[in-house]
Amino acid sequence: MKNNKPELIVMLTHHDRTVANAPEIFETCRETKAKYWxxxxxxxxxxxxxxxxxxxxxxxxKTGLEVVAYTEKEGLDGARMAAECGVDYLLGTLYFDxxxxxxxxxxxxxxPFIGEVTERPSVxxxxxxxxxxxxxxxxxxxxxxxxLLGYRYTGDGAALNREVVSRLDAPVCVAGSVNSxxxxxxxxSVSPWSxxxxxxxxxxxxxxxxxxxxxxxxxxxxx
Numbered sequence: 494m495k496n497n498k499p500e501l502i503v504m505l506t507h508h509d510r511t512v513a514n515a516p517e518i519f520e521t522c523r524e525t526k527a528k529y530w531x532x533x534x535x536x537x538x539x540x541x542x543x544x545x546x547x548x549x550x551x552x553x554x555k556t557g558l559e560v561v562a563y564t565e566k567e568g569l570d571g572a573r574m575a576a577e578c579g580v581d582y583l584l585g586t587l588y589f590d591x592x593x594x595x596x597x598x599x600x601x602x603x604x605p606f607i608g609e610v611t612e613r614p615s616v617x618x619x620x621x622x623x624x625x626x627x628x629x630x631x632x633x634x635x636x637x638x639x640x641l642l643g644y645r646y647t648g649d650g651a652a653l654n655r656e657v658v659s660r661l662d663a664p665v666c667v668a669g670s671v672n673s674x675x676x677x678x679x680x681x682s683v684s685p686w687s688x689x690x691x692x693x694x695x696x697x698x699x700x701x702x703x704x705x706x707x708x709x710x711x712x713x714x715x716x
Contacts, residue, residue, distance in 0.1 A: 511536030638664030
């Protein structure tokens with residue numbers, strides 16, 4: 494489903510793990526323009542995760558937990574963590590019916606991975622046709638949207654993003670390794686529902702403080 498202005502989801506993560514000083518970084522970003530914030534299931538103890546998500550919500554932010562998990566048990570554990578933290582979106586996990594059912598019960602929007610996802614940081618394999626078929630199956634079952642690791646793809650990530658987003662009438666989040674102005678231009682041309690940036694900000698790929706980079710990127714994609 495195309496969205497003329499893709500939403501930036503700021504991830505307080507680097508190398509697919511939440512950074513230890515995520516609460517302190519968010520404190521410097523409370524007034525930034527990005528509406529969507531999140532982090533991963535690894536890197537912070539659950540009590541700190543809950544406090545940080547509560548702080549984000551108090552600032553009017555939408556929240557997501559992205560779970561890099563490939564087994565059903567890990568997916569369910571991540572979903573339970575998301576529910577305990579009170580987030581809006583469960584991003585990631587390989588798809589499982591049991592995770593979808595849990596998300597329905599808890600009022601979570603489930604946005605699972607598609608394709609052959611392995612390792613951490615994640616690597617994506619597979620074909621565009623296969624991923625589209627997979628996504629349509631999950632969407633028919635009732636997931637909210639799709640988490641597409643386009644720039645983690647072992648093939649042409651930009652082409653994959655275009656193909657998947659253009660052929661799915663549903664929210665697609667292009668997640669991972671959006672770390673250059675060139676890729677932001679590609680994101681703008683594809684117009685997915687959303688995209689994530691974490692490492693790109695920590696590596697100062699967009700110039701300035703963390704908060705300055707967030708607003709620069711937000712303004713760039715919203716112009």
